[in-house]
Amino acid sequence: MADTCTLHILHTNDVHSRFSSMPHIASCLRQHRDRWEALGEHVLTVDIGDHADRMDVRTEATWGQLNVEVLNRSGYQYVTIGNNEGITLPKARLDALYERAGFTVVLGNMVDADTGKVPRWAVTQAIHEWEDLRVGILGVTAPFVQFYQLLGWETKAPFELLREQIAALRSSVDLVILLSHLGYPEDCRLAQEIEGVDIILGAHTHHQLAHGERVKETLIAQTGMLGTNVGHIRLVWDREAHKVQEASAELFPSTEYPADPDLSAYLAQEQKNTERLLERTAVRLSVELSNSWTEETSFGSALAASLRQWTQAEVGLANNGLLLTPLSGEVSYGDLLRCLPHPINPCAVSLTGEQLSRVLMQSIQPQVIQRELRGFGFRGKVTGWMGIDGLQVWYEAGEQPRIARIEVNGELIDSQRCYRVGTIDMFMFNRLFPDLAEGTQIHYYLPELLREILAQTLNDEALLTAAQKPRWLNLARS
Known part of the structure; x- marks a missing residue:
């Protein structure tokens, strides 16, 4: 086994139902995943929330379930939710949103107000494991406390929760990645105050960080909005030294990739179907x-x-x-x-x-x-x-x-x-x-x-x- 291994993370945030971007994003994800995995390198694909936006007829008519199917067809593995999923959908609709998800929803700071338990469609943390690398994945969303309470959810302040989660998780994984729909200022503060997070993949404030930003030992990345870019993090993990040897961030403009024909055809058909539903x-x-x-x-x-x-x-x-x-x-x-x-x-x-x-x-x-x-x-x-x-x-x-x-x-x-x-x-x-x-x-x-x-x-x-x-x-x- 080699002394190092390479992990690639492809990430999006705040797509806001800009479905015209998704066939290009799907091609980008598939093209890079195929190439890197053929080289024996590892790949994770994640979305950091606000993928759904009820201003689009296809999201409105399906209560966001078409967004989930698009994420499935594009090959995403992990997501967290944003406020557009969390507080624009009635509780019953959010509870049903991820029933057919082919990915894992990671969300640590929200529970059902009736049961005090994590929603059945989410996990508080995940560990993605290869033979030579273990990655811990955490997720948090912006805690609009009063809004969530009115909808039947309870949100937790993320910082203390994350401090506890990281302390419990750190010894059992090589890397910790946070999917954060808190916003860029909060991500920077979190990196300053809490040790043990290698990567923060951000959202909510629509910042476009061309090459990421390092705060202490944490690399923060965010892609902007509307699917204009796909973010790419490349990490080289030194197995013997048990540390990150290299880490870099960049953005791939999504329109530089050809539109996936199958996803394009699916979206065009669903446009017609959902328009009929709202007639x-x-x-x-x-x-x-x-x-x-x-x-x-x-x-x-x-x-x-x-x-x-x-x-x-x-x-x-x-x-x-x-x-x-x-x-x-x-x-x-x-x-x-x-x-x-x-x-x-x-x-x-x-x-x-x-x-x-x-x-x-x-x-x-x-x-x-x-x-x-x-x-x-x-x-x-x-x-x-x-x-x-x-x-x-x-x-x-x-x-x-x-x-x-x-x-x-x-x-x-x-x-x-x-x-x-x-x-x-x-x-x-x-x-x-x-x-x-x-x-x-x-x-x-x-x-x-x-x-x-x-x-x-x-x-x-x-x-x-x-x-x-x-x-x-x-x-x-x-």
Whole structure:
């Protein structure tokens, strides 16, 4: 037996259902695996979560099971989950997601709230063994504690857990690899604070590390997003010295590999099949709901009213930028998906009248309306005009708009009084409106996404009729 052996790790992260990348990724994985294994070298293929994204019709219609089949057909061996798998799927759907997985899900920091046990579809750790090498594999995901609790899961703080897992595992393996959907800053902190991890394969923050980054004795790697790259780690293990002799990281652009014809054909057929599944009528509209990102619309008002109704709040707020297409007539579930592809949930927050006034004032500033948004679940382009419900606002437009009067359900706003506001969870994270994020008694509503809520509320004729009446009153037009 040779004194050294070579391990290759091919990894992806945050593909977000960009299925057009997967036939290229599948070719990349297969081509390199065949070549390296023919040389007697070892290969692992892993994904670090957020492979599924419900904005894609094939993921939406199959509750992510098509993603699992694509991972199977591409030859993955180990995965962990991201927040898109963990908190955009109802508990029963996540429990069923990996029933047909041909790979192992490694996830150490999540348990079923009812049983206190690891989900039946996951293991807390894995050991992959060859004759001359033993590799321990751990996995953790970002602990969105409150969201997971509302869905029936409990998440654990990852650092102390990993410290215990590594201490128990280290003596029985040669290498420890962590599949981390915590994000790049947390990966760096983890490498600083916890010894014994040779490789951290990262995700969540969409960092693209061309040649990895070494923090103390740990090599950190991440590939970006949307399947643009396949990451490659090459390790040479010295068996006699019992240490890593060489370690390097690089990225393979996925489009440099030919699309796998079988996977391409499968995905094309499933596109047709899943589109048919979502052709079912969700709602029949008696009015047309058109939208504009730059001015008040009845659609924006209807969305705000839907959030207010769903959260049983006094006021509803929702930015028009969430609405990507108009709706009219018979609206299918596919139409709702195209209009609202975001994995965004409702939430309720308590604001003082003073805070609410500042939010409304900020919302009509041109730079806010036109601001481009990225991340935090948003799948649109700009913030757009703020749709409101339970409010009437008199304002003056212009380069520096100002508000003259605000009424809440027919009464002049009281700066000292607390109001319950129904809005979207995105505002709690992106701090576009600081007063919203700093409100009190924040409550999130899961598992329904915005489009699932509209499938119910748009059947309410009274809500639609009321949404036709302007809530923003431009004094210059009076």
